[in-house]
Amino acid sequence: MYRFLLTPRWLGYLALTLAAAAVMVLLGDWQLHRYQQRAAINGRIDASATAAPVPVDRVLPPAGTAAGSAGAEPPADAEWTRVTVTGEYDPANLILIRGRTVDGQVGFEVLTPLRTAGGHAVLVDRGWIPPAPGAATVLPQVPATPSGAVTVLARVRRSESRPDTVQHRGGRLESRRISVPRLAAELPYPVYGGYLLLDEQTPAADPAFVAIPVEHQNDWQNAGYVVQWWLFAGMALFGYGWAARREARGGPTAAGPDADRVPAVAAGP
Template identity: 40%
Template sequence: MSAPETPDVERAAAAPAGWRFAFSKRWLGYLAFAIAFAIACGFLSNWQLARSKEAAAANALIAANFDSRPVPLAEELPSLTAYSPKQEWTRVTVTGTYETDKEILARNRPFNGSPGFEVLTPLRTADGALFIVDRGWVPTGSSTDAPDSVPAAPSGTVTVIARLKASEPAIPGRSATGMQVGTIQLSVVKQKLDGADVYTGAYGLLDSQTPAPASAPAPTVTDPPTQDEGLHWSYMIQWIIFALIGFFGLGYALITEYRKRNEHDPAEQARAAERARRRAQKRTDADVEDELLDASR
């Protein structure tokens, strides 16, 4: 037979556990995980805030530039490579002569859900440089490699008002042959034009031209792009809430284990009784009826 426990051992066994368990490796690991999760949520929240600011800046740029007073091209783009993202949608005016024999088609350009091409016509300016004007969109023809017809550009001297757009990047796997391009990448357009003096920083989306032709490609842009900042602010707040939920869950689990470990502590038993009394006070008549029905079954 084993020896009976001494009073000191009995008192140690009956002593309340307190909060000592919270400093164990297990709970410190939980805390480290909650902190790491909160930091990750913080980075994601900050990323959404940055996206929101970018969207707001883009909207402000559209509002400022889309219907701006046209500025002479040479003033807005003092060199062939000049262009700043802040100039997007800026309206410029330029006078010259279309070189229709050097016209290029940008392929795979959907418009209103239909496949087609955008017509890029070089405009020879007074100083001899070529400014690429996107005159609009034409649908794919009976042959998918070309449109059935392209409305001719006005002949002779023409004054064009266009909105500046940056040269597009290359898209892997998208290429074209002949007088077609996979994207409006102005360095490639320049090569197609045998290295002529071409504005390679930006091209122009046609807004209007004088004289106006009898027929023209469908304009690709007539109204400002939708100015929508999206749900970035909502997502930013959600990530902050997720971080708080992580700490709330950790605290709830900590308190639950404390109560379980200290269930024999008279002080904790008194607190448990008080919590039960408060829950009982919150019971409604419907709760009582449900309990009676459950008991009678």
């Protein structure tokens, strides 16, 4: 009844179905991996909100010794760790990160190197400020940088992907992306490989700064894609089985297309 499955046409259908189902399963596995990654990030973000801070040296690798060098990037599982560090801001090497949106308005994030007693520096994202009147790219009025010793409570961040060039404009460094190695190359001291997203500082930060919102990853979107691709794989296999069963029940038999007809009774003796 199912011998037709061994014909070249049906073997081709089977190969195509299995290949399509395998690709869909692999795509589902990839989305599952992305879901697990994003869920882990969300877990670290949630945990960092209440975790006790640790000294920055316990989380970020050593910054090295050469001026303009950056330390190794912190591991992925160290991102969002809450840390504390004390040092002095270096307003002469303040860095503006342009094209950043907060509450629907485009402005700048302000990164300022915090120099520690050991001679190293860590980049601190102090917050967001709007541009000066005129356009989104007009250089902003940056609030005064605290002088003297500053204690920072912040969360560790890794460099952003797709690093951009670093420009000099208005006596300040400016970039579109936060790439610690590229920014460190413009500074006269070694820099830790990750940067810090400010939560609190002593003395208090200027109220003109807007805190950078911490956005959770959309891990449920990836979970939905996992279900979608695996359902498609199952549907492809089901479709092949359904087509084969339909062919077996309704297709021509081995005796030919007229085998099911009732033979006519011959007239006469």
